[in-house]
Amino acid sequence: MLLPSHRLILERHLEPVSPANLVLWSLRGLTVLDTRFNAEIRADRILLLGEDRVLAGTPLAPLASGTSPAVLGAAVAEALDGLYTAAWRDSPALRRAGAERLLASGFDELFNHLDPYSRYVSAEDARMARERRVGQSGLGLRVAAQRNALVIDEITRDGPAAAAGIRAGDRLLAVEGRRLGPRDPGLAATLLEGPEGSEVTLTLMRGNRRRVVTLVRERVVPETVTAELGQNILYVRLTGFSAVTDRRLTQVLRDGFAEGAPRGVVLDLRGNRGGLLSQAVAVADAFLTDGDVMRTEGRHPEANRRYTAGGQDLAEGRPVVVLVDGRTASSAEIVASALAERGRAVVVGSATMGKGLIQLLAPLPNGAEILVTWSRIVAISGWPIQGIGVLPSLCTSLGPEVVAQGLAQLRQGQAPMGAALARQRAARAPVLASEMTALRNACPPAEGREDDQLAARALIETPEAYATAVRIP
Numbered sequence: 444m445l446l447p448s449h450r451l452i453l454e455r456h457l458e459p460v461s462p463a464n465l466v467l468w469s470l471r472g473l474t475v476l477d478t479r480f481n482a483e484i485r486a487d488r489i490l491l492l493g494e495d496r497v498l499a500g501t502p503l504a505p506l507a508s509g510t511s512p513a514v515l516g517a518a519v520a521e522a523l524d525g526l527y528t529a530a531w532r533d534s535p536a537l538r539r540a541g542a543e544r545l546l547a548s549g550f551d552e553l554f555n556h557l558d559p560y561s562r563y564v565s566a567e568d569a570r571m572a573r574e575r576r577v578g579q580s581g582l583g584l585r586v587a588a589q590r591n592a593l594v595i596d597e598i599t600r601d602g603p604a605a606a607a608g609i610r611a612g613d614r615l616l617a618v619e620g621r622r623l624g625p626r627d628p629g630l631a632a633t634l635l636e637g638p639e640g641s642e643v644t645l646t647l648m649r650g651n652r653r654r655v656v657t658l659v660r661e662r663v664v665p666e667t668v669t670a671e672l673g674q675n676i677l678y679v680r681l682t683g684f685s686a687v688t689d690r691r692l693t694q695v696l697r698d699g700f701a702e703g704a705p706r707g708v709v710l711d712l713r714g715n716r717g718g719l720l721s722q723a724v725a726v727a728d729a730f731l732t733d734g735d736v737m738r739t740e741g742r743h744p745e746a747n748r749r750y751t752a753g754g755q756d757l758a759e760g761r762p763v764v765v766l767v768d769g770r771t772a773s774s775a776e777i778v779a780s781a782l783a784e785r786g787r788a789v790v791v792g793s794a795t796m797g798k799g800l801i802q803l804l805a806p807l808p809n810g811a812e813i814l815v816t817w818s819r820i821v822a823i824s825g826w827p828i829q830g831i832g833v834l835p836s837l838c839t840s841l842g843p844e845v846v847a848q849g850l851a852q853l854r855q856g857q858a859p860m861g862a863a864l865a866r867q868r869a870a871r872a873p874v875l876a877s878e879m880t881a882l883r884n885a886c887p888p889a890e891g892r893e894d895d896q897l898a899a900r901a902l903i904e905t906p907e908a909y910a911t912a913v914r915i916p
Contacts (some may be wrong), residue, residue, distance in 0.1 A: 448813050449523075449551075450516025451805050454556060455743045455817040457557040462506040462515045463489065465553060466522050470530075476544060476757030482526075489521055491526045499529035523549075543809070550813065555843045558816045560800050566810030581636055582643065584659050588625040595647075603658040609647065616653070617646040636660075667718075670695040672705060676903055678896075680711040681726070684718025684774045689725035696729060696757035707762035707903035710778075713792065717773025720801065726774075727781040728754035730763060732786065735779045737888040739801060740872070741818030746801075748818075756787075762909050763788035765901040767833060769840075769888025772796035775825035779819060781835045784823040784868075791898050792891065793840035794883045799828025819872060824915075827872040830879045834867050836860050836912040837902065838886035839894045846894050851903055853908035860885065860891060868915075 449465055466489050470482035479494040484528065488500040501522040509515035527545065531537050537545055543565065550563030584595050584601015593615040598605050617623055618634040636659050637643060644657045667683045668691040678700040681688065699705060717723075727736045731752035737751045765779045765788045776795050782788035799821075802814035820828045837849045838860060849859040858864070863885035901910045 448805060448807060449519040450512050451803070451813070451815055452557075452561075453515050453519075453739070454512035455746070455763070455803060455812035455815060456561070457662055457741055457746075457800065457816050457818060458557070459742065460557065462509070462519050462658045463503055464556070465519050466506065466526070468502070468553040469523055469549035470526055470557050472549035473530055473534075473545070473856070474536070475548045476540045476554070477530075477534045480530060480534070489526075491825040493533060498533055498716070499526050501526060507876075511548055517684070522572070540682060543811075545904070546809075546811075552797050558800060560798075560802055560814065562812065562814050569806075569810060581660055581779060584609060584635070586631045586635070587626055588628050588663070592627050593623050593625055593628060593631055597666075598606040599664075603661055607658055609645075609656065612649075614648040615645060616648055619644055620646075635756065636848075666691075668692050668695055670699060672699060672898070676704045676708070676709060676900060677705045678709045678711065681715055681775070683715060684722035684726070686719065686722070688718070688722045689729065692726055692729055693757060697731045700759060704759050707764065708758045709764050709766060709896065709899045710773050710774040710788070711766045711896075712779060713766050713768040713895065714770045715775035716770065716773070716796075717775055717798065720774055720777070723774035723777040724750045724752075725754075727778050728752045729757045730782055731785060732756050733786060735823045737777050737823065739818040739822050740821055743817060746818035761908075762903045762913075764902055765790045766891065766899060767792040767795050767835060768891040768895070768896045769793055770796060771833070772798040776828050776833050779840075780822045780828065783833070783836065784915060786897045786913050786915055789837065789902055791837045791839060791902070792835050792895050793838065794834055794886050795832035796888070797828060797830045797883075821872075822868070825867040826868050826870040827874060829872075830874060830876075831867060831870060831882055832888070834860060834882065835888055836864065837898055839892060839898055840887050842887035843894055846898050850898065850905070850908055853902075853911045854905060856911050858911060858914070 453462060455475060466484055467484060470491055473480040476663035481492045483490055487503050489503060490500045491498045505518040509518055547563050547565060554561045582604050583599035584604040585597040586593055595609060595611055595613045595615060598609060598611050615623060615631060618631060623631050639660055639662055641660050642657055644655060646655050664685050664687050667685050667688045668681055669679060670679045679695055724736050732755060734750055736750045736752050740747055765782055767779050767790055779790050783790045798820055800816045801818045801820060803817045805813050839846050852859045863882060867882050902912060
């Protein structure tokens, strides 16, 4: 089990790491389960220490003499196998915790030394994550407690609930004949979930009409795209990047432009924590006809990639404003930076999260998975998103007075965030922590606010301000 995972870390992690440290850090993870354990390097050996004695040891030489990640990975696996076996025999606490917890604890300590995003995922958590990535077996609805009742809070388009005519606002009285009340949202969620293809019967109330509906559970991809037209501006909100986000965005844009083009598009990425990298490129592609979107860099040759657009500008050249906040991360940051740097959109809001590292997912024989950071996301002009985040051209996190001043400056042909944006785009990895802090302080990360949408509308309605903001400094 350990061989493929440690070979992957040695071969592909963004930063080089020594095999000896992989063994040492993994052993120190045992301390979480049994405080009597410790590990250290003495002379030419790695030692597993008990409360008052050396329990076992392994020579350093095999961990330093290999010529390839495969050989060194095998050496790490062999060393840990022997040392873990010794610890298991000696510790009742480890045996009570079980093999899964032993393995997880070792990986947790190891990854604590590498980066914030590499991690071990248990078999159960891995199964749940796989369901979230591809859509989950369910009914395409969400339940919430409202007005002293359980209410259908959200319906997924094209899901079983939508097909059966269930609407948001319907009261949920029972599932499979089991009555439910406002204190039972957790129980309702448990009763509603089940294997794909299985049936479930719901008792619902709409107004004074009671109805019983039988639904077949299927794999439902959560809705990530919603849109509305207001004051001739198309507002599109993306909450994540699922496998079908690009298709739903395409449909929303085509529908929005079908009966006369709106004055502009507001793409709301506030609170969007990311998702599939390929979908980020596809979403950017919906507004770009050609050219670069982003690139990735890493130690392994396959980690160095360039992503380009080759689609059709579905917004038909109209002004685009992208809303971001301190929770905007990962794939959402790719979209915001790409559209801004290509001069296709103006970014409004605050500094984003700065999650610019990409993980490689590897399954393990026990059903668990490891995520290993192997590349960094680099914006078109060369700066790394990790730690810095995307800076807006119009900052809203410093209050309404600063927003008003910023809009006034833009109308006069001045860029209020110009100096900070130029400094950001000149940054190159590795970026000093002090420089990251200075850049982010130009527009501190904050949660989205009403000023964001008002500022977006003002930009679209003021062509001279938009023209200034969209220019790359």
